[in-house]
Amino acid sequence: MELKIETYPLGSRPPVTIPTPEFLKVLGEDGIRKMVSRHYDLMRQSNISHLFPTTDEEFEKAKLRSSDFMIQICGGPDYFNQHRGRPMLINRHMPFTITPEGRLVWLRCYRQALLETNLPENLIVSFWNYIQVFSVWMINSK
Numbered sequence: 001m002e003l004k005i006e007t008y009p010l011g012s013r014p015p016v017t018i019p020t021p022e023f024l025k026v027l028g029e030d031g032i033r034k035m036v037s038r039h040y041d042l043m044r045q046s047n048i049s050h051l052f053p054t055t056d057e058e059f060e061k062a063k064l065r066s067s068d069f070m071i072q073i074c075g076g077p078d079y080f081n082q083h084r085g086r087p088m089l090i091n092r093h094m095p096f097t098i099t100p101e102g103r104l105v106w107l108r109c110y111r112q113a114l115l116e117t118n119l120p121e122n123l124i125v126s127f128w129n130y131i132q133v134f135s136v137w138m139i140n141s142k
Contacts, residue, residue, distance in 0.1 A: 021075035
């Protein structure tokens with residue numbers, strides 16, 4: 001299965017398609033939390049690890065916030081909104097320097113974590129198509 005990473009001009013805001021609700025139905029909340037945790041663990045070992053909390057406690061909180069967001073975006077309960085308010089991800093990521101190269105690292109880590117779920121291809125592709133485009137919105141630096 002090929003999970004392509006498209007490139008876009010800096011400042012692009014391509015339309016985003018949310019994953020099919022079947023992704024959450026099949027993987028479940030616990031499965032999404034495990035996938036997000038694995039993604040974060042891979043990023044902690046990457047060359048963009050400096051963008052993430054250094055203490056274990058704060059790192060675990062970041063995993064929780066991210067998994068809450070992913071559960072919500074996949075059609076689950078609005079955990080993210082309940083704990084953090086409306087998603088304002090561009091503003092929340094603004095203090096960090098996120099480059100196109102950083103996006104590639106982030107996506108490669110997600111690709112690995114996503115493929116480890118062993119979900120059917122159509123569900124993996126649905127989630128991938130979402131994060132692959134969504135991630136472009138976070139780039140804020142050359």
